[in-house]
């Protein structure tokens with residue numbers, strides 16, 4: 001079947017989004033010429049931020065495995081694990097030769113498509129997850145061949161519960177340790193007949209069919225028991241969702257989905273002057289990984305996954321976003337507090353998906369502020385105010401494995417980042433500041449003075465590495481960021497009470513965790529010797545380089561040089577998230593070639609699905625999920641953040657556009673990346689040199705853009721009028737902006 005025919009039938013062309021994309025934008029599509037065989041490595045994900053599915057695109061049999069991000073086994077006293085919810089199986093009974101097979105996932109419109117031809121009949125399916133309608137939709141059709149669609153549909157509970165079939169609706173449901181869940185699928189056929197059997201629905205001679213699937217649990221983060229309502233109420237909620245959509249046609253469901261998704265996704269374009277290749281995505285990764293299209297696609301895949309796994313609701317994306325097909329996933333598919341959940345949110349703001357930060361913020365603030373809640377009890381055990389967490393966390397406040405006290409400061413840096421990008425003062429006052437303040441109080445109670453009179457955190461470690469000591473770099477750098485950002489927040493909010501006075505005092509005495517060791521490295525511990533060539537995957541002593549902001553060539557250069565020594569000592573080997581972190585670190589050190597080299601290594605094609613720390617086992621699967629291995633989504637988000645960091649940076653002094661551009665991306669442009677201060681930035685470059693940067697100011701105020709060694713020809717407003725600017729000796733260009741206005745810096 002021709003591509004154009006498919007596009008016509010399903011309105012799949014980019015213009016369906018109504019964004020004007022297509023003409024000028026390179027389509028962002030993952031595509032394959034075979035069905036998926038392995039869930040982890042080749043099935044493709046759709047998600048609406050809370051529920052999601054993986055489709056295989058099978059010809060004789062299709063499997064659509066689905067999840068709800070809140071479906072967990074475990075409780076407030078038991079770790080448990082994130083659970084699979086169930087599967088839909090479509091059996092087509094087709095036996096003829098299959099030709100023209102294509103399976104794809106469009107990131108531009110978040111629609112999956114499978115198409116092929118058997119015995120002259122074209123089969124086309126579509127898959128999407130709608131955020132506004134809270135459903136997953138599968139559409140099946142035989143365009144141009146009326147009455148040729150035949151299949152049977154089964155629904156399978158991942159916990160071996162029975163499936164109920166009533167009319168054209170199938171339901172699964174049950175109760176785990178704490179939670180009740182239910183999922184329902186409604187089948188609508190156009191033409192032909194639908195017959196119900198106790199275990200399946202049979203469609204015969206239809207023109208087309210739509211399956212609408214949804215699921216829910218009675219999880220409630222804000223309830224002291226973590227549950228609101230019983231199994232019956234969950235069922236009622238699920239049923240009500242589907243009843244509301246009873247009269248909504250497939251076309252309308254899709255239109256609602258596109259109208260919601262496309263404006264969010266199309267906010268950012270990154271173009272390294274590479275067109276869509278004519279080969280499949282697995283071939284792209286395996287044989288052409290130097291094609292910059294892969295970098296464009298991988299960048300946008302992280303944005304796609306953010307929208308698909310982190311919109312609305314009360315829970316952040318987990319170790320696999322929200323996709324999981326087993327009940328005993330690696331590391332419980334949980335919330336790890338020592339890099340993983342944080343990395344999931346590294347790209348969110350810069351990649352212009354600020355709304356998607358909400359679930360993480362909701363989760364952290366709700367748990368941290370629960371009076372005598374489980375996180376506060378961790379602090380009480382240590383005679384501290386505030387709250388703290390261990391490394392592993394389920395969704396019921398249960399927290400175990402090694403304590404990770406500085407994670408509270410790390411989470412707070414995220415709360416601050418959301419403000420730094422949005423300048424939303426109501427959010428800062430009402431949501432972020434109270435948690436930041438409480439977290440500072442935890443450290444007021446915990447910090448002790450060392451022999452030099454500096455304040456240090458006693459008994460800390462570098463996550464999963466080395467001894468427990470006083471004043472390790474990881475803890476100090478994070479507490480330093482917490483104190484500094486809380487003081488900045490107090491300043492914005494014009495708070496000057498006794499707490500702020502104490503904070504100022506303690507901040508002045510706090511060890512900042514930056515100490516240069518005997519071989520020129522950033523010291524990881526205070527007593528323990530740093531071993532040259534220690535290649536541990538965590539870069540915990542480099543928090544101040546990335547994601548924090550203290551180490552920069554625009555601050556004291558000695559620490560930037562020392563960070564370089566430390567990074568070189570750690571080496572380039574790593575898997576999954578660790579390589580992505582290194583991409584971002586080298587970008588912060590303005591070394592685009594090194595960052596690029598690491599990115600290429602991070603995109604190494606693998607099919608290893610078991611847990612391994614072997615450098616050669618990690619990389620990406622052919623579906624572009626990041627392989628720790630096993631699949632861990634943090635590496636996807638980390639790579640998107642790393643690529644963004646190569647294109648734009650918040651330096652301590654201003655915005656740096658193209659700070660780490662590799663030769664491989666010598667020509668290109670981006671639009672819609674965000675920077676601190678409410679600025680949205682577009683840039684065009686050629687031969688590796690910035691040509692034009694456009695800044696849109698959301699909140700007004702002074703804009704500072706770092707242009708070392710370059711003198712702008714002019715700065716102009718949207719009407720082409722000259723705007724006054726100054727440039728200092730370092731190259732920092734400063735001009736004032738008005739809210740909502742655009743400014744072009746022409747070089």
Ligand code: FUC
Pocket residue numbers: 319331336338340464537628632
């Ligand atoms: C951290 C890492 C592991 C793994 C786990 C989920 O503890 O050290 O490598 O990513 O999280």
